[in-house]
Amino acid sequence: MPLHLTDTFRDRLAAAGSRPLAGLWACAGSPLVTEILAGSGIDWLLIDMEHSPNGLESTLAQLQAVAAYPATPVVRVPIGDVVTIKQVLDLGAQNILVPMVSSADEARAAVAAVRYPPRGQRGVGSALSRSARWNRVEGYLQDADRHTSLFVQIETAEGVAAAAEIAAVDGVDGVFVGPSDLAASMGLLGQQTHPDVVAAVRRTFDAVRATGTPVGVNAFDPAVARDYVDAGASFVLVGADVSILARASEDFAADWA
Numbered sequence: 001m002p003l004h005l006t007d008t009f010r011d012r013l014a015a016a017g018s019r020p021l022a023g024l025w026a027c028a029g030s031p032l033v034t035e036i037l038a039g040s041g042i043d044w045l046l047i048d049m050e051h052s053p054n055g056l057e058s059t060l061a062q063l064q065a066v067a068a069y070p071a072t073p074v075v076r077v078p079i080g081d082v083v084t085i086k087q088v089l090d091l092g093a094q095n096i097l098v099p100m101v102s103s104a105d106e107a108r109a110a111v112a113a114v115r116y117p118p119r120g121q122r123g124v125g126s127a128l129s130r131s132a133r134w135n136r137v138e139g140y141l142q143d144a145d146r147h148t149s150l151f152v153q154i155e156t157a158e159g160v161a162a163a164a165e166i167a168a169v170d171g172v173d174g175v176f177v178g179p180s181d182l183a184a185s186m187g188l189l190g191q192q193t194h195p196d197v198v199a200a201v202r203r204t205f206d207a208v209r210a211t212g213t214p215v216g217v218n219a220f221d222p223a224v225a226r227d228y229v230d231a232g233a234s235f236v237l238v239g240a241d242v243s244i245l246a247r248a249s250e251d252f253a254a255d256w257a
Contacts, residue, residue: 025240111171
């Protein structure tokens, strides 16, 4: 019997309309922790391979753990490399976030990495991989674009300047803004809420939204997150598993130690 894949994050955003989708980082590398997040009622999860101890095996296990829940998993690859993206897609990741995209050419390279020839460079291994459920998803090769979504991350001053061109690249389904690295690129390391950084984030929002492309942002401060939603963010990351554990354990220690 043919199997059917879940909707992509692109589809979730389209169905949400004006309601922003709230997400959490999955950084601990633990399928158990990620499953706890997935069952919380949150809209989406970012399984991070860039700044977390997540490799292919732990990412696969987390995708399997999340599959039983409504939360949509997005995997941030460590680099926009065609081989890395191919491997993560073959794990069954339907939604990819590529970090450090600062030009339209880099965005086009990311698109090529998620598309099969002749329109891209993705290697063909669907019969061997979870992506097509070992050829149980009928017509996967022909419909692969429908089953995958690509998001790119703008987090440099150069990326801000090229935001409209990046967002307009065919195959880019959304843009995610990273204020922390953006602040560093602006000479304001560790000051992601500096007025100049916030202004750059908002300029990026305006440029991306003008192309009709959804835009999102990382903002752990609830007030900042709500301000960005008011400024047009369609999706936002509002916390991380490791940060939640760190702050909560500190609170317990302050009360009892």
